[in-house]
Amino acid sequence: MMIIVGSVLFVPLVVAAVLSGDGATVYRENCAACHGKEGHGDGPTAAELKYKPRDFREGKFAFGNTPGAMVKTVMSGIPGEEQARMPAYKSVLSSEEIDAVVAYVRTMMPVEPAPTPTDMKLEPRDGPLIVRGVLPGLKEGEPPLARGLLIGLPSGFSFEYGTKPLRLLAVRRGEFVSRTDWLERGGKPLTPLGSVVFATAQAPLWSPFVVNENPDPNGPASYKPLSANLRVTSVVGGIPVLLYELVDGNGRVRARVHEEPRDVVVSDGSGIGQAFAIAAPTPASLAISLAIACDPGLPAFDPDDWRSAETRDWTLIRNSATSTIAVCFRLPERGKTMTWSSKDQASVDATIDVGPQPVTLKRIVIARGPTTREQLEKMNAETKELR
């Protein structure tokens, strides 16, 4: 690239009419005057410059040494005082020519190791893996989430969370994740490799927990939202665990939650479950609203059907038309209500009284799961570890 020196300033602009995308030609006609024929920083105009042009053999690129960073440098130049800056080439060279000359300059640099797709791919083989990073939007056009967390299970299910505040966003199935944030300077989104099979309805900003601030249990409820602050991630005995605090608007910790995201395999299908254990430093009345939505590609629930499909203390939501989906909530508490907010979203609301002793509740979502009472009984037996 050319650093500006007096009358030399306009030379590259004149000769830059390179029609070819050949990097060597672009380089010779635009860059070699300063950087030298072989990139040693010793071109004929170099001596007139305040700072020696970059010697590409040294690999010292103050504005980045990756292809993307170098393209940016060529396009935008390097600002600075006279005789010390590099002009911008975005209006001089085509993008193909810029790509070509960057590729050519890279042949002069020390070889930089770059991770391969195999290097970047993580798979939970011997137990769960927990990975933090930027998450891409779940739907096209959605912005990335800067604070994300993935929990991959050996079964192929993976749970996708936002961490500030903590909330479940989706469940995927398939391969786990590619650490595409290992490319360039970093900071790029991870690439979850599985397909979304379940997603929380609208990725709520707040956790599904609210606290009743009315001390009178018989009075009208006065619910305030609680935010979930992640405190611990761990893997204990092969089970991933999230510990988080439910904090009110004043920053006061109202409850602590131990959550285990699990995979569930039953004879009629498989799916995911979550086990929650909730304790509060001082007794409180919490309301929980757990919602889950199915991937649009999966058959929708029949909102009129699930209401009659309860058994024992499990509440089943199923699709009777195709017998493919069951969503079960197990809530030992009072005031349980269930609602549908849309055709493909099931949710349950309940009030639970919590104190120092943990209260447990669970949610299971099964694909191709039980649809009859007998099948549900069987699932209850087979998934007892979650209860």
Added chain:
Amino acid sequence: MGARRVAFVFALAALASLESFGDGSVGFAQTPPPATAEESDYYKVDFIPTSPGSVEVGGLDFLPDGRLVVSTRHGQVWIVSDPCAANPADAKLTLFAEGLYEGLGLAVVKGDIYVLQRTELSRLRDTDGDGRCDTIDTISDDWGLSGNYHEFAYGLPHDADGNFYVSLNVGFLDPKWWHGKSLAPWRGWVLKVGPDGKSEPFASGLRSPNGLGFNGDGDLFVTDNQSDWMPSCPLFHVKAGEFYGHPASLEWTDEYKKFDKKASDTEPPHRQRRAPALWIPYGLSRSAGNPLLDTTAGKFGPFAGQMFVAELTNGCVLRADLEKVEGEWQGSVLQFRRGTGSANRIAFAPDGTMVVGLTNRGWGGAPPADGLARVKWTGRVPMEMEHVRFEQDGFLVSFTLPFAADCRPTAANAHLVQYDYNSW
């Protein structure tokens, strides 16, 4: 200006004199010099074998048993056994943790490993004793992220009261990426994180502050990387509430928030910036890493109590010798050891070996691009400027060794270069 300005020139005089290092013009009273003095005669550099590209170092510290702990930009933490073995191949790396979001700072405190991820300060524990981390405690995540790729978090020094210090990079947006932006709270700031996890904004005005460390007096220092508002890489003494020059960070102050005021890319703010202890000459440093106090009490040579600074682009380690003048730190900086590779982090092993953590992915720097280097003192004292002290009528330069009888330094044969950076 006064003393501060003079001290600036004086630092550069020290640099200029370095150019004559090894040219045979100085003698060694204790040991006859080699025919041609090489840096390796005094400080040897070797490399612990690692798979290329796999260990991009962001943090270094030592466990009480002498094993080295390394956090990387890949979000991994490695434990290195026998890191100072005579044969570097005998140092063995074992994966302790993975899945973190970068690790550009690491500290071992009371045997526990703390890692600074981009998103949080974490404590990593192996509770079942199988050698792998199984529990990660979130100590603090009390800073903002917009999702911009350049929002790195750097650390991780801690003080006697258990406070950690974290510095946060501003974001770089296209097309004028050189105008750094503070897109989320406390980008461009140093944060202080208490032992209870509560954080407070500590100082502002930083750009790409890739290195924090304490000096022997317990004062905190931070380096920054040259570019907008930073004409050269500085070493700042960080004081609570002070502003160090990059305006973007001011947008999170009450003064700016109250009026929804935006920092200018080109006009200096009304608030006066605090001068650094050192402007490191551009040729010496373009990407400074962490400053490190020499606590080796002579195991690393004659510079105990001084500071070293990692330098990534040029692939070397610098030496900074500070003194306090009228209550302000200032001093000299010199090239110390070249050929280390892209030095991002430096730390001292218990035996006085300096371990150098390397990485340059996306940043550019002298090879090797990643891995671990070691700098060991050979026991020979180099003929170096040991101290450069500011006097009312000039500088007092002391050397590590006496001059040879036939060599008399005079003002006439001293070579000085003055640098002047436009930094408002």
